[in-house]
Amino acid sequence: MNDFGERIDLESPLSGDFQAVVRLIVGGIAERVDFAFEEIDDLQLAVERLLAEAGTTGSVCLSFEVGEDRIRTRIGPLSQSKVAEALQDGDMVPGQLTLRRILETVVDSFGVDPGDGGGIVVRLEKTKGPA
């Protein structure tokens, strides 16, 4: 179902000073969809962990597609070698805390798309829970 009506694009420096700004924007967008406090926190955590993988120099693009009760977030370009490997399917070792496990916990689904210049774009989807 393609019900993403609005889209917000953002390019942010990767330096730590702007992480709080990105969090605030993620929170503001999720609030518009009436996400619960905990759901907002989950989405912010997912974005924060991916930004951490992106490094601290240069910039990263984020896009937010906003539906009636869901948000699709794209973040990239991220490093193919670091992030894609960490997210690929495979046997999960019990007790291992990986980026994939974190994302599986905090968003409904995620995937990897090719990005410009050899990097990848990570796609996150989160839907508002029942009231």
Add this chain to the structure above:
Amino acid sequence: MAQRPASAERAREQDRELLQRYHNEGDTGAREQLIQRHLPLVRSLARRYAGRGEALEDIEQVGAIGLIKAIDRFELDREVSLATYATPNVVGEIKRHFRDKGWAIRVPRALQELNASMSGAIERLTGRLGRSPSIAEIAEELKTTPEEVLEAMEVGSAYSTVSLSAGPSGEDELDPLETIGGEDAGFERSEDRAALAPALERLAPREREILRMRFEEGLPQTQIAQRVGLSQMHVSRLIRKSLAVMREELLG
């Protein structure tokens, strides 16, 4: 020189025994006992810094970091008691925290107060609604706007983020305050740099247990908060902080 009471003398001897077990034999259980024995001292010192725009619980955590450093750095040939040695460490850690974060200077008082009142509001609403409240509901409860609630959320998390950027060798080690059981969470080591497992060892038992509950059991923050007796906001901060510290550890 005044005679020390026998009970104080016994406590000092027990501390020394535990310090020897920790420093000479690597007995981390002894370290944990030392931390628990001196947490009342940390709480007492932390109370002196209450009312400056930061939750007492958070000040206690920072103070606990000073206590751990004192335990880790204590030299056994010192004549001084651990409590005497730890006190300036705890106070120094708390003062440094306020100075480095500039909390009282940079953050408007209204936002500090809103941040401080949010935990209670979230707890009340979660109990009343039987689910995590929305930002609009929190705003209504606190008679403010959703935008201000979001800003207040970031006030708390922003200071945590700054704190994390100090890195693993800096001054932001996680506290073992109120550890719950102390058992290992069972996360295993991994060679994958993006897998955070190796750095789990860096965390206190409580933080490991919170991560285990969140990412292995899949419990929501509200349930974890109930289990460990902390606010949901505090659990959220600990999760973020733990993951960031672990990553810093991997990169370090």
